[in-house]
Structure formats: structure tokens, C-alpha cells
Amino acid sequence: MSTPNKITVATTWLDGCSGCHMSFLDMDQRLVDLAQQIDIVYSPLVDTKELPDQVDVGILEGSISNDDDLEKAKTFRKHCKLLISLGDCAVTGNVPAIRNHFKLADVMDRAYRENVTLQPQIPTRCVPPLLETVKPIHGEVKVDVFVPGCPPHADAIWYVLSELIEGRTPDPSKVTRFGA
Amino acid sequence: MPLPVTPPNIRAVTLKIDDQDLSAREDETIIEVCRENKIAIPSLCYLDGLSVWGGCRLCMIEIAGQGRLAAACSTRVAEGMEVRTNTERLQRYRRTIVEMLFAERNHVCSVCVSNGHCELQTMGQSCGVDHVRVPYRQTPYPVDSSHEMFRLDHNRCILCTRCVRVCDEIEGAHTWDVMGRGSDCRVITDLALPWGQSETCTSCGKCVQVCPTGALVKQGTSAGEMVKDQHFLPILARRRHAQ
Numbered sequence: 496m497s498t499p500n501k502i503t504v505a506t507t508w509l510d511g512c513s514g515c516h517m518s519f520l521d522m523d524q525r526l527v528d529l530a531q532q533i534d535i536v537y538s539p540l541v542d543t544k545e546l547p548d549q550v551d552v553g554i555l556e557g558s559i560s561n562d563d564d565l566e567k568a569k570t571f572r573k574h575c576k577l578l579i580s581l582g583d584c585a586v587t588g589n590v591p592a593i594r595n596h597f598k599l600a601d602v603m604d605r606a607y608r609e610n611v612t613l614q615p616q617i618p619t620r621c622v623p624p625l626l627e628t629v630k631p632i633h634g635e636v637k638v639d640v641f642v643p644g645c646p647p648h649a650d651a652i653w654y655v656l657s658e659l660i661e662g663r664t665p666d667p668s669k670v671t672r673f674g675a
Numbered sequence: 676m677p678l679p680v681t682p683p684n685i686r687a688v689t690l691k692i693d694d695q696d697l698s699a700r701e702d703e704t705i706i707e708v709c710r711e712n713k714i715a716i717p718s719l720c721y722l723d724g725l726s727v728w729g730g731c732r733l734c735m736i737e738i739a740g741q742g743r744l745a746a747a748c749s750t751r752v753a754e755g756m757e758v759r760t761n762t763e764r765l766q767r768y769r770r771t772i773v774e775m776l777f778a779e780r781n782h783v784c785s786v787c788v789s790n791g792h793c794e795l796q797t798m799g800q801s802c803g804v805d806h807v808r809v810p811y812r813q814t815p816y817p818v819d820s821s822h823e824m825f826r827l828d829h830n831r832c833i834l835c836t837r838c839v840r841v842c843d844e845i846e847g848a849h850t851w852d853v854m855g856r857g858s859d860c861r862v863i864t865d866l867a868l869p870w871g872q873s874e875t876c877t878s879c880g881k882c883v884q885v886c887p888t889g890a891l892v893k894q895g896t897s898a899g900e901m902v903k904d905q906h907f908l909p910i911l912a913r914r915r916h917a918q
């Protein structure tokens with residue numbers, strides 16, 4: 496349950512590898528301190544299934560590559576006061592965006608027909624359709640804080656969250672960069 | 676363009692850079708004086724030992740009384756000059772320039788052979804580029820792996836022409852040149868032959884060492900492995916110009 500004066504935080508992953516969330520967990524014992532000040536109200540790391548109506552800080556990992564990613568990004572923007580792009584995939588498109596150099600149909604063929612020996616077919620049921628162009632989060636919705644890195648080091652995530660908790664505006668370039 | 680030969684009677688001038696009173700030889704450029712006095716000026720095309728190109732515009736500075744910005748690498752000092760190297764306007768321009776370099780071709784630092792040893796990447800961080808505000812162009816460029824020792828990846832090239840200058844001015848081979856305009860502009864070997872077929876290249880590797888990014892690299896390097904060494908340059912440059 497969230498206590499009134501704690502900062503509420505929601506996180507989710509779009510087209511990423513979950514590495515940024517792992518780096519978040521790499522804050523190790525600092526997570527205990529953090530738990531005194533923030534409440535994780537929605538995340539792959541907790542059980543809640545619904546994003547609350549009002550969240551203080553939203554953290555997104557991964558790029559926007561399919562309809563579902565786009566929907567999640569918009570929902571986070573709508574319900575979070577402050578939105579953070581965590582990691583290079585979210586900030587630049589990074590590895591997922593390498594496919595932008597090919598036509599989507601060719602990418603699908605490569606993955607589901609050319610390299611497949613058993614029943615080659617393009618999946619359509621229960622998977623969100625891919626977008627033609629992979630974009631960083633700020634290519635679709637407004638983002639307030641950018642934390643580059645693949646993944647950003649736990650120290651960098653700690654720095655950004657601590658600054659925000661103290662009410663300051665973090666300068667992530669002090670502690671991380673593209674590819675860090 | 677060869678480096679200017681130092682004439683015999685050079686006078687000293689005094690000038691102000693960021694409120695510091697400094698003296699310099701009148702044939703020096705602003706970037707040289709700044710480097711001597713440990714005043715940081717960002718630069719990508721400038722390299723001590725090569726001729727001045729003035730193409731990247733990262734070294735732009737403000738000179739009192741002049742409305743236009745000047746490039747520190749290609750502007751000589753003058754008596755009484757007052758220079759500002761790091762105003763808010765300059766920071767804004769530099770940041771935009773670096774963002775456009777990232778947006779123009781294709782940079783994926785996390786998997787790049789130069790990750791952690793790249794001047795563009797470091798420049799991005801020091802200019803506060805934590806994201807790129809303009810849309811990425813997303814246009815693929817070719818990779819030339821035909822040379823048995825080296826590789827050229829146009830996706831990472833920022834057209835600084837350091838390779839062109841070092842090959843011409845220091846190695847004396849002039850294998851490299853520049854072809855095309857705008858987004859089609861690219862560096863070429865010989866008359867746009869694959870590098871491996873170049874008859875002029877001596878395989879000395881100087882171009883690879885001076886390239887600021889992961890555009891020119893050694894074959895067989897994987898992510899983060901391409902570390903460059905430019906120590907040879909000022910030494911060889913001094914010897915060449917003493918001849």
C-alpha cells in the first residue's frame with residue numbers, strides 16, 4: 496500500500512531486453528533506502544496489474560516498436576507527472592532500431608520464413624503488429640528526463656532518482672552517456 | 676594545405692580569453708592558445724599536427740565586437756582580442772551540432788567497436804547530449820571491408836577529413852579524398868575504388884588511428900575493442916615540417 500508522502504513510481508518495458516530493469520535491481524542494498532522514499536505502484540518487478548490513475552514518476556525501458564509499445568508509452572505519459580526514458584533503447588532506439596534500415600516485410604520474412612525450417616509463417620494472433628519504424632520514446636510522447644546507457648549503470652539510476660527525490664533536476668550526462 | 680612555416684620575427688600579442696589575461700605569438704590560432712593554457716575548447720576536425728580544416732564548427736567562440744561567431748581553430752589571435760569560449764549560446768549551438776551528427780548517419784554506441792574510445796561519444800556526453808531532439812535520418816550507408824587490415828564504416832563517419840589530411844600530409848600517399856555533396860558526401864579511397872584495391876594505400880594505418888569515431892577501424896575488432904593511438908602524430912608532423 497502506498498503511504499501518502501512517498502513518491503509513487505511506475506515502470507514498464509517496451510522493446511528492450513529487460514537489462515535496464517536488471518540494472519535498477521543492481522542498486523542492491525540501496526534499494527532498501529529507496530523503499531523508504533518511493534513506492535513502486537506498477538512494474539514488472541511487482542504484482543499490480545493496473546497502472547494507477549496518478550503516478551509521480553514513470554520509467555520506461557525500451558523503444559517503441561509495435562502497437563502495444565506505443566499504447567503503453569501514451570498511457571504512461573497520460574498518468575505520470577514525470578516521465579523518464581531509461582536506457583539507450585528508450586533514448587535513441589539503439590539495437591531495436593537497427594531494423595529501420597530494412598523494409599518491415601523483409602525483416603518479417605527474414606525472421607519467420609528464411610531462417611525457419613518448421614512451418615514458416617508470420618505470426619498474427621496474440622502478438623502486437625510491428626510498426627514500420629522503431630522510434631525512441633520521445634519520438635512519440637514528451638519525455639522529461641533521459642538516462643542513456645546500455646544499460647545505464649546502477650549508480651546512474653541511483654543518482655537520477657536521488658536527485659528527483661530531493662526535488663532537484665538531475666543532469667544525467669554527469670554520470671552516463673550513449674553506450675555506457 | 677601545408678601548415679604555415681614559422682616566420683623569423685614573430686611578435687607577441689596580449690589578449691583575454693574568458694577573462695584571463697594571456698599572451699601569445701601572433702601567428703598562433705585561438706585554439707592553440709587555449710590548449711596551451713588548459714582552456715577547454717571542444718573540437719572534432721582539428722588535430723594538432725594536421726592542417727586546419729574548420730569543418731565541424733564545434734570550436735566556435737565569441738569575439739567581443741564581432742557579431743559573427745568564429746572558429747577557434749582557424750582564427751589567429753590579435754592584439755587586444757576578447758574571447759568567450761563557453762557562453763550559453765555557444766553551449767546551445769554545440770549541443771545542436773553534436774545532435775545533428777548523431778541524427779545524420781547511424782550510431783549505435785552499445786554495439787560499436789569504438790564504444791568507450793570514441794571522440795564523438797565523449798563529445799556528446801560533455802555537451803550534455805542525453806538525447807537527440809531532431810529525428811534520426813535512418814538512412815543506411817555502406818561498409819567497405821575490402822582492405823585486409825582495416826575497415827571503413829560510412830555509418831559512423833562524421834566527415835572530419837582527418838583521414839584525408841593525415842594520409843596526404845604525413846604519410847604522403849593521398850589515398851583518401853572526399854566525394855559528393857550534402858548527405859551523399861563521403862570519403863573515398865583512390866578514385867572511389869574499394870579500399871582493398873587501392874594502389875596508393877601503404878597500409879600504414881595512420882588514417883585509422885586519427886579517425887575520431889568508429890568509422891575507420893582495424894579488422895577483427897568487436898564491440899568496444901578499437902582503441903586508437905595518436906601519439907605518433909605531433910612527432911611525425913614536426914619532423915615533416917622541419918624538412
Ligand code: SF4
Nearest residue numbers: 782783784787793889
Ligand atoms: S562511432 Fe562513436 S558515437 Fe558512433 S556509434 Fe561508435 S561509439 Fe557511438
Ligand code: SF4
Nearest residue numbers: 842876877879880882
Ligand atoms: S593506411 Fe596509410 S596509406 Fe593507407 S589510406 Fe590509411 S593513411 Fe593512407
Ligand code: SF4
Nearest residue numbers: 832833835836838886
Ligand atoms: S573516416 Fe573517420 S577520419 Fe575520415 S572523415 Fe570519416 S570520421 Fe573523419
Ligand code: FES
Nearest residue numbers: 718721731732748
Ligand atoms: S575544430 Fe574548429 S571547426 Fe572543427
